Amino acid sequence: MVENKFSLPDTPTLASGRFIQDSDELFSLDFSNFDLQIYYALDDGTGPTGTGVYFANGRVYKLIIRMDFERNLWSASIDHTPVSINQPITAVGSKLNLGSIAAAWLSLGEGDNYLLFDNYEVRAEARRELKIHAHPESRTETAATDVSFRVVAGGGEPLLYQWRKDEMAIPGATQPILSLLTVKSEDAGRYSVVVSDGIDSITSDEAVLEVVLPSPSVPPENDDPGGAINLQGASVQVSGTNIDATLEMEETDLRGMSVWWTWLAPATAEVTIDTDGSDFDTTLAVFTDSSESGLILLEADDDGGRGANSRVEFEALEETFYHIAVSGSNGASGTISLNIEQEVNLPEVDLALANLTLSPLTILAGERFEALSYELINAGTAMFDNDDSSFQVELFLSSDGIFSSSDDQRMGSTEWSGGSLEAGDRWMMAMDASSLGEIEIPANSLGEYLVFARLELASSSGQIDSTEANDYTMSGEPIMVLKGEASDNLWSDAVTVNGGWRWIEWFGFWNDSFLPWIFHTEHEWMYVAQGSTDESLWLFDLALGWLYTTSTVYPSLYGHELEAWIFYFQGTSSPREFVNLISGEFFAGDGLNP
Numbered sequence: 001m002v003e004n005k006f007s008l009p010d011t012p013t014l015a016s017g018r019f020i021q022d023s024d025e026l027f028s029l030d031f032s033n034f035d036l037q038i039y040y041a042l043d044d045g046t047g048p049t050g051t052g053v054y055f056a057n058g059r060v061y062k063l064i065i066r067m068d069f070e071r072n073l074w075s076a077s078i079d080h081t082p083v084s085i086n087q088p089i090t091a092v093g094s095k096l097n098l099g100s101i102a103a104a105w106l107s108l109g110e111g112d113n114y115l116l117f118d119n120y121e122v123r124a125e126a127r128r129e130l131k132i133h134a135h136p137e138s139r140t141e142t143a144a145t146d147v148s149f150r151v152v153a154g155g156g157e158p159l160l161y162q163w164r165k166d167e168m169a170i171p172g173a174t175q176p177i178l179s180l181l182t183v184k185s186e187d188a189g190r191y192s193v194v195v196s197d198g199i200d201s202i203t204s205d206e207a208v209l210e211v212v213l214p215s216p217s218v219p220p221e222n223d224d225p226g227g228a229i230n231l232q233g234a235s236v237q238v239s240g241t242n243i244d245a246t247l248e249m250e251e252t253d254l255r256g257m258s259v260w261w262t263w264l265a266p267a268t269a270e271v272t273i274d275t276d277g278s279d280f281d282t283t284l285a286v287f288t289d290s291s292e293s294g295l296i297l298l299e300a301d302d303d304g305g306r307g308a309n310s311r312v313e314f315e316a317l318e319e320t321f322y323h324i325a326v327s328g329s330n331g332a333s334g335t336i337s338l339n340i341e342q343e344v345n346l347p348e349v350d351l352a353l354a355n356l357t358l359s360p361l362t363i364l365a366g367e368r369f370e371a372l373s374y375e376l377i378n379a380g381t382a383m384f385d386n387d388d389s390s391f392q393v394e395l396f397l398s399s400d401g402i403f404s405s406s407d408d409q410r411m412g413s414t415e416w417s418g419g420s421l422e423a424g425d426r427w428m429m430a431m432d433a434s435s436l437g438e439i440e441i442p443a444n445s446l447g448e449y450l451v452f453a454r455l456e457l458a459s460s461s462g463q464i465d466s467t468e469a470n471d472y473t474m475s476g477e478p479i480m481v482l483k484g485e486a487s488d489n490l491w492s493d494a495v496t497v498n499g500g501w502r503w504i505e506w507f508g509f510w511n512d513s514f515l516p517w518i519f520h521t522e523h524e525w526m527y528v529a530q531g532s533t534d535e536s537l538w539l540f541d542l543a544l545g546w547l548y549t550t551s552t553v554y555p556s557l558y559g560h561e562l563e564a565w566i567f568y569f570q571g572t573s574s575p576r577e578f579v580n581l582i583s584g585e586f587f588a589g590d591g592l593n594p
Contacts, residue, residue, distance in 0.1 A: 024094050027087065029063075029076060031055060040076070040084050044091035053083045064158060066198035068127065069096045075198030081174060082160050085196060130155035130200045136191060136207035141183060142214050149178045149191055151204050156197035163193045185211050217244040220259050225295065225323060228260035236263065236340040242326065243333045258285075258327035259336070265316035267344040273324060274304075274311035277337030281329040284310035286322055295323055302329055316342060352377045353393070354426070356453045356476035363479060366531045368440040372414070373430040374453060378421040393429075396452045397445055403452040403473050411451075412439040451476045491534060506551045508570075522573045543589045556581070 030039040030048045037054050041047030055061065055078070067074045067089055076083040089096060101120070134152035141147050153159055153176070163173035166189045170178070180187055188211040193204045222229045223245050231238065238261070245257035265271065275282040283302050287295040298314065305311035308329070316322065326336050359371040374393065392415050396408040414431065421427060454473045494504040500513035510520040516528045529538035534551040541547050545561035555568040564582040575588035 026090050026094060026098075027074065029065075029083070033057070038078065038083055040087065042088060042091045043094060046091070051083050053078065053081060064198070066156065067098065068199045069098075070127075071199070072096060073199055075196070077158065077160055077198065080158055080160060082162070082196065082198075085201070086199065125156075127199070128154070128156045128197070130159075130195065130197050130202050132195060132202060132204050135205040136178075136193065138208040138210075140210040140212060143184060143211050144182050144214070147180045147183050147187075147209060149180075149193075149207055149209075151176055151193045151195065153195045153202075155195075156199070158197075160196040160198065161193055162196075163191065165189050165191055167192075180209075183209070183211050185213075187211055219244050219246050222259045222261065223257075225260050225325075228262040228323060231261050231263040231340065232266065233340075234266050234342040234344045236338075238338050240326070240336045240338065241334065242328060242336060245327075245333070257331075257333070258325040261324045261326075261338060263322045263324060263340055265318055265320050265322065265342065267316075267342065268318045269316065269342050269344045270313065271316040271340065271342040272311065272313050273338070273340050274306075275309045275326055275336060275338060276306045276311070277339070278309055278326075278335060280332045280334030281308035282310045282332075282336065283327050283329050284312055285325045285327075286312055286314070287325070288323070289321060298322070351421075351455065352379050353453055353455050353473075356451070358451055358476055358479060361477060361479050363441055366441060366529075368433060370433045371431065372439060373428065376421070376427045376429065376455075378423055378425050383420055383422050392456045394454045394456060395439060396454070397442070397449040398452055398475075399449055401450050401475075403454070403475070405454065408452065409442050409445060411441065414439065448478055450478055493534075506554055522570070522576060524573075541589070 024043065026043050028041045028047075030041060032039060032048075035054075036056065038051045039048030040051060041049070061078050062080075063076065063078050065074060065076050069089065072089050073086045074089050075085045075087070101122075130153070132151060132153045134150070136149035136151055139147065149163070151161070159176075161174050161176055163170045163178045178191065178193070188209050190206045190208055192206045195202050195204070220241055220243070221227055222240065229238070229240075240259055240261075242257055242259045245259050247257050263273075273284065273286060275284055281303075282305075283300070284305075285300040286298045288298050289295065299312035301310045301312050303310065310326075324338065326338060328334070354375040354377055356374045357372070358369050360369070363369065372395075392413050394405075394413040395411040396403065396405065397411060398404070398408045414429070452473050452475050491502065491504050491507070494502040494507075496502055497509070500511045501509060502512060503509045508521060510518045512518045516530070518526055518528060520526055523539075523541065525542055527540035529540070529546075532538050537549050537551075539547045539549070544559055544566075546559075548558040548560065549556065555570050556565055557568060558565050562580070564580050566578045566580055569577040569579075575590045577586065578589055579586045
């Protein structure tokens with residue numbers, strides 16, 4: 001490959017870059033100062049042949065010639081624009097050997113003519129496979145948006161690109177990225193790119209561009225007073241938008257297109273209405289009704305809130321409707337945050353849990369409780385009507401006496417739904433084993449725990465602040481979780497062998513003469529947890545601690561102390577060989593006598 005930089009004069013000249021073997025000229029590139037076109041000539045006498053590529057006088061160009069002697073081909077590019085592709089180095093069978101490179105010129109008139117070649121670089125390199133790593137991707141875009149297609153290719157440098165639309169070359173589209181600005185319907189079509197390294201070329205997959213017209217604007221549902229969204233309550237936070245809102249007759253006194261809400265005041269008291277949190281410069285107006293003249297402006301504001309937001313304050317009258325309009329200053333639009341706060345003391349509902357009890361207080365891992373009871377208390381000043389509400393009580397095991405729903409072990413939940421609770425009333429929930437459902441001690445729990453109950457609002461008619469219920473927890477008495485004896489029906493499909501030995505295909509040979517301890521031919525002494533089955537087997541390994549497995553996952557085991565799944569390489573013993581499936585670390589595990 002040959003790279004050089006050259007410049008040309010302003011007077012009539014035919015300048016030539018020639019590639020010579022011995023004394024025979026193989027081919028040449030000619031730069032004509034008559035029509036400013038680049039020509040080439042071959043050693044069979046053909047040429048000069050016009051390339052359709054033009055140059056300008058007085059500029060410096062980067063000219064790259066790539067020659068493939070194995071295939072007798074050469075190609076040229078100027079500033080990454082293809083000039084000639086895959087022409088023969090020799091058309092008459094001359095010896096393929098580059099002897100020299102020469103620059104020549106032919107002056108056809110008077111003048112100060114010159115041709116300058118500089119910064120030559122000649123490299124011999126192995127041919128690299130031309131390959132497209134990432135093809136342009138199809139896309140659907142809205143008219144008037146900017147669109148770009150991209151190709152990622154590799155091979156012999158420099159790479160040349162020619163983008164095509166519907167298989168026709170796009171003039172000037174010779175970069176890895178094709179940019180189409182403010183696309184129109186006629187830009188839709190099939191786009192591809194031909195990538196060349198000067199010798200070979202490859203064509204990308206086609207990417208289809210679909211251009212769609214913008215969807216017609218749809219006004220917000222509360223665009224006019226008749227479509228106002230109804231609000232109620234002493235504390236209200238809602239969001240909306242005035243994008244695509246239209247101008248109604250009632251809005252002629254406002255500064256832009258408004259959207260509307262109607263708020264029913266629950267009491268007679270001062271109220272603050274603002275648009276703090278909106279993302280544009282808002283205006284705010286509040287109206288009252290009049291049977292004679294329609295809406296009457298009560299309060300209005302532009303920038304009385306935080307930043308460019310709006311704020312009004314007035315005394316609202318109980319059971320009165322107020323019409324709220326939010327628009328944008330000077331036609332601005334965006335996302336609206338509307339906030340209403342009225343200082344009133346309304347009766348409250350305050351729910352709480354009390355007197356959580358569980359039975360028994362000593363229980364085996366994996367077992368269920370025999371009884372559970374707790375009280376639900378309304379400590380507020382208003383009656384709680386539970387017709388449309390329900391509450392879920394979740395139970396957790398805590399080993400450190402501090403409640404954490406993310407760290408503690410969840411035992412399950414029970415749901416409460418009943419009648420009304422008057423202020424100060426208490427309601428007792430008592431359940432026996434038949435109705436406790438999923439409430440049980442997790443199988444991997446051993447030691448002393450506190451049981452925490454958390455009251456969570458499942459659904460509500462709006463009478464209670466859900467955050468109060470969700471945050472309320474209480475603890476019961478400490479319980480002790482013990483490990484039990486091995487089950488008599490474990491490995492019921494195992495084959496019995498002489499001397500207390502048993503065998504099953506997935507687990508191998510073991511001796512169960514000393515239950516709950518067993519002696520395994522590979523793992524040696526292991527303790528079997530009570531309640532274990534082929535589908536849920538807990539084993540205490542003297543070297544690795546508690547291990548969990550099943551007939552379908554063994555020889556994979558979960559190490560409770562390791563907090564990771566491990567894989568046992570069957571057949572290894574003294575020492576056994578394992579790999580940690582989380583960290584990828586290999587390790588050995590040795591058994592001991594109990």
